[in-house]
Amino acid sequence: xxxxxxxxxxxxxxxxxxxxxxxxxxxxxxxxxxxxxxxxxxxxxxxxxxxxxxxxxxxxxxxxxxxxxxxxxxxxxxxxxxxxxxxxxxxxxxxxxxxxxxxxxxx
Amino acid sequence: xxxxxxxxxxxxxxxxxxxxxxxxxxxxxxxxxxxxxxxxxxxxxxxxxxxxxxxxxxxxxxxxxxxxxxxxxxxxxxxxxxxxxxxxxxxxxxxxxxxxxxxxxxx
DNA sequence: AAAAGGTATCTTGCGCTGCAAGGTATCTTG
DNA sequence: CAAGATACCTTGCAGCGCAAGATACCTTTT
Numbered sequence: 647x648x649x650x651x652x653x654x655x656x657x658x659x660x661x662x663x664x665x666x667x668x669x670x671x672x673x674x675x676x677x678x679x680x681x682x683x684x685x686x687x688x689x690x691x692x693x694x695x696x697x698x699x700x701x702x703x704x705x706x707x708x709x710x711x712x713x714x715x716x717x718x719x720x721x722x723x724x725x726x727x728x729x730x731x732x733x734x735x736x737x738x739x740x741x742x743x744x745x746x747x748x749x750x751x752x753x
Numbered sequence: 754x755x756x757x758x759x760x761x762x763x764x765x766x767x768x769x770x771x772x773x774x775x776x777x778x779x780x781x782x783x784x785x786x787x788x789x790x791x792x793x794x795x796x797x798x799x800x801x802x803x804x805x806x807x808x809x810x811x812x813x814x815x816x817x818x819x820x821x822x823x824x825x826x827x828x829x830x831x832x833x834x835x836x837x838x839x840x841x842x843x844x845x846x847x848x849x850x851x852x853x854x855x856x857x858x859x860x
Numbered sequence: 861a862a863a864a865g866g867t868a869t870c871t872t873g874c875g876c877t878g879c880a881a882g883g884t885a886t887c888t889t890g
Numbered sequence: 891c892a893a894g895a896t897a898c899c900t901t902g903c904a905g906c907g908c909a910a911g912a913t914a915c916c917t918t919t920t
Binding site: 659662663666667682685686736739742743745746747748749750752 | 766769770773774777789792793843846849850852853854855856857
């Protein structure tokens, strides 16, 4: 039982958010980190290992592009796999949030 | 910026749920773990260090009581500090969930 | 032209915590 | 008495977010 909500959920929230942002358009790590730092508390140092992981898992692909001001940026683009993963992780998040709210609500 | 949502949030979901359950009445570890295993995916081995931590932080107090069937149980009761912490953690959870949903929703 | 500061990448070492697995003890049931 | 549920706890491992720092590019200030 349980089983429906995988352990990865807790560690997967950031991953989910990154995928969600990328679904709106390609982006580079520094910018993604900045956006997430506003809503959620995220340090910059966290993003690079994360993006590496996403790439290793085949959820994103990368390409380089020049920056109007600063060093070249490494852009990330969602792959088909990434898009699918986003959908399922979204569902997992909803289920998790519902479960937590249920526990809190019964109080 | 950010700052409102502490890092502890991610690790604090389980803690929050435990506190919420205890706010409904005293409980013992094994039972709490069972309840949480249903809604959230939680292993039994996780609960004991967690309860120890809560106790060290002064959020819960303990007392022993016999069981109608089985070994004696160590019951946990919310302290005043624990109740206060529950409230603030609840608020943090709400803010966090809202932030995540905002990111997902914009997609 | 040198210094300063923002942009952008990445690495290293650390600490926390959830997990799997196993261990012990109690009590009930067959 | 053996089997199994209940209930406690410990140990070792692995993942991941974080702080801090290194590197490098480019613009702006002095």
